[in-house]
Amino acid sequence: MIQRLLLLLISGAIALTASGCNTVKGVGRDIQSVGQxxxxxxH
Structure with missing residues (x-):
């Protein structure tokens, strides 16, 4: 259950990241926020 929730959360974050970043700097920030x-x- 937790793995499914985590996968769903990360998938959503990646989708938002892919649609919102325009520069290399933006990609770095987006990847950091997904990791966070x-x-x-x-936890």
């Missing part, structure tokens, strides 16, 4: 969201979901 995944970390928060685990």
């Amino acid at each position: 969201a995944g970390s928060d979901a685990i």
